[in-house]
Amino acid sequence: MTEIRVLDETQYRAHHTLFRGTLHYAPAPDELWEVVRKSYEPGRALGAFADGDLVGAVQTFPSSLVVPGGAVVPHAAVSRVGVRADHTRRGVLSALKRAQLEGLSEPVATLRASEGLIYGRYGYGVATRGRTVRIQRARASVPGDPVGRVRLIDRDGAAKLLPEIYDRIGLTRPGAIGRWAGWWEMNIRGAKPDEQFAYAVHSGPDGDDGFVIYKVEHKENSKLLQVYDLIAPTSGAWADLWRFLVGVDLVDEIEAWLRPLDEPLEFLFAEPRTARTTEVEDETWLRLVDVPRMLAERTYGDGDPVVLGVTDRLIPANAGSYLITPDGATRTDLSPDIELTVDLLGAAYLGGVTFTQLAAANRISGATANADRLFAISQSPWCGTYF
Numbered sequence: 001m002t003e004i005r006v007l008d009e010t011q012y013r014a015h016h017t018l019f020r021g022t023l024h025y026a027p028a029p030d031e032l033w034e035v036v037r038k039s040y041e042p043g044r045a046l047g048a049f050a051d052g053d054l055v056g057a058v059q060t061f062p063s064s065l066v067v068p069g070g071a072v073v074p075h076a077a078v079s080r081v082g083v084r085a086d087h088t089r090r091g092v093l094s095a096l097k098r099a100q101l102e103g104l105s106e107p108v109a110t111l112r113a114s115e116g117l118i119y120g121r122y123g124y125g126v127a128t129r130g131r132t133v134r135i136q137r138a139r140a141s142v143p144g145d146p147v148g149r150v151r152l153i154d155r156d157g158a159a160k161l162l163p164e165i166y167d168r169i170g171l172t173r174p175g176a177i178g179r180w181a182g183w184w185e186m187n188i189r190g191a192k193p194d195e196q197f198a199y200a201v202h203s204g205p206d207g208d209d210g211f212v213i214y215k216v217e218h219k220e221n222s223k224l225l226q227v228y229d230l231i232a233p234t235s236g237a238w239a240d241l242w243r244f245l246v247g248v249d250l251v252d253e254i255e256a257w258l259r260p261l262d263e264p265l266e267f268l269f270a271e272p273r274t275a276r277t278t279e280v281e282d283e284t285w286l287r288l289v290d291v292p293r294m295l296a297e298r299t300y301g302d303g304d305p306v307v308l309g310v311t312d313r314l315i316p317a318n319a320g321s322y323l324i325t326p327d328g329a330t331r332t333d334l335s336p337d338i339e340l341t342v343d344l345l346g347a348a349y350l351g352g353v354t355f356t357q358l359a360a361a362n363r364i365s366g367a368t369a370n371a372d373r374l375f376a377i378s379q380s381p382w383c384g385t386y387f
């Protein structure tokens with residue numbers, strides 16, 4: 001019999017050790033644990049117990065999510081999901097997910113999935129995707145003149161300044177999420193002492209307006225600059241940061257992972273084939289916890305009204321019909337034009353997949369062109385924050 005309990009601070013380290021074990025990592029050494037410890041907050045870590053032993057773990061971090069139209073909505077970032085190998089495939093994760101969904105105060109949750117088959121059953125759909133790009137530095141040049149200046153700062157400076165800059169400029173594109181203090185702690189302070197991360201900040205006419213975190217890896221015969229975090233919502237800061245990266249000496253190639261699908265690198269460099277896409281993968285798995293609220297939080301484009309009929313196996317309060325018009329979304333008694341499960345609505349919510357695509361894949365049927373017009377957004381949704 002599995003029992004699900006909210007964990008207290010005396011149990012956080014065991015929770016973290018269990019989670020790392022499910023990913024085949026050793027327990028965090030003391031100095032790393034001192035950093036990780038700060039990412040635990042009361043009420044957010046759940047454990048599954050069998051015969052008194054902790055055998056499963058889930059956790060959330062407090063965050064926010066930008067939705068189409070620009071509203072910033074409270075959001076739970078779900079992470080540290082794992083079930084001990086001797087207790088898998090007997091419903092432990094399902095019990096944890098049920099308890100987690102029941103306990104969430106945020107209307108939306110997102111996660112990153114280790115495998116594609118796990119989370120659809122719990123109502124999560126792929127809402128954003130990203131591409132990995134590779135750039136041969138010898139071929140890369142960015143025409144035009146810089147609009148601002150790029151300066152390198154040290155790790156202490158980054159720990160202080162980057163969260164401030166991100167809070168000011170990071171929450172613009174649909175899919176972007178608020179970064180919690182523990183995220184910054186893990187991603188800046190959690191780096192191993194021998195890892196040589198570089199932190200570069202861009203300032204434009206109105207002050208600091210972008211940054212990049214990167215590291216150069218020394219391979220046998222080449223040096224690869226890996227971009228971990230590049231946030232620059234204005235085209236000037238964005239172009240200057242890429243111009244800076246391709247100017248870093250003693251680098252053969254640059255790789256940037258999970259970049260926005262519509263990042264116009266092919267038009268930035270003088271030679272359009274400079275940046276090659278080497279992979280496209282799912283980024284945000286999104287779960288609408290409170291469907292009526294989330295449908296009301298986003299804005300809609302022009303288009304004839306559409307009625308969506310939503311089903312939700314785990315949160316029956318979400319089930320029903322919703323009338324979507326250019327003015328907003330409300331519950332209705334009208335019969336649906338399109339029927340869909342909550343994971344598919346989660347996938348379409350930020351505009352990352354169209355209803356027409358879902359119909360082409362035989363996942364839905366109905367008046368998809370109208371729904372596409374209503375849900376369309378001008379930028380690819382993208383998160384840019386890995387957790």
Ligand SMILES: CC(C)(COP(=O)(O)OP(=O)(O)OC[C@H]1O[C@@H](n2cnc3c(N)ncnc32)[C@H](O)[C@@H]1OP(=O)(O)O)[C@@H](O)C(=O)NCCC(=O)NCCS
Binds near residue numbers: 022089091094117118
């Ligand atoms: C993924 C994991 C948490 C699943 O835990 P679990 O307790 O075995 O899951 P459950 O028994 O509750 O399974 C629920 C359902 O999901 C399916 N499922 C679970 N994990 C799956 C996987 N990796 N691939 C395919 N299906 C999976 C089960 O078959 C079951 O299907 P059913 O409802 O049709 O019977 C566990 O395998 C694990 O810890 N893996 C390693 C760490 C990891 O990947 N964590 C996730 C990080 S995002």
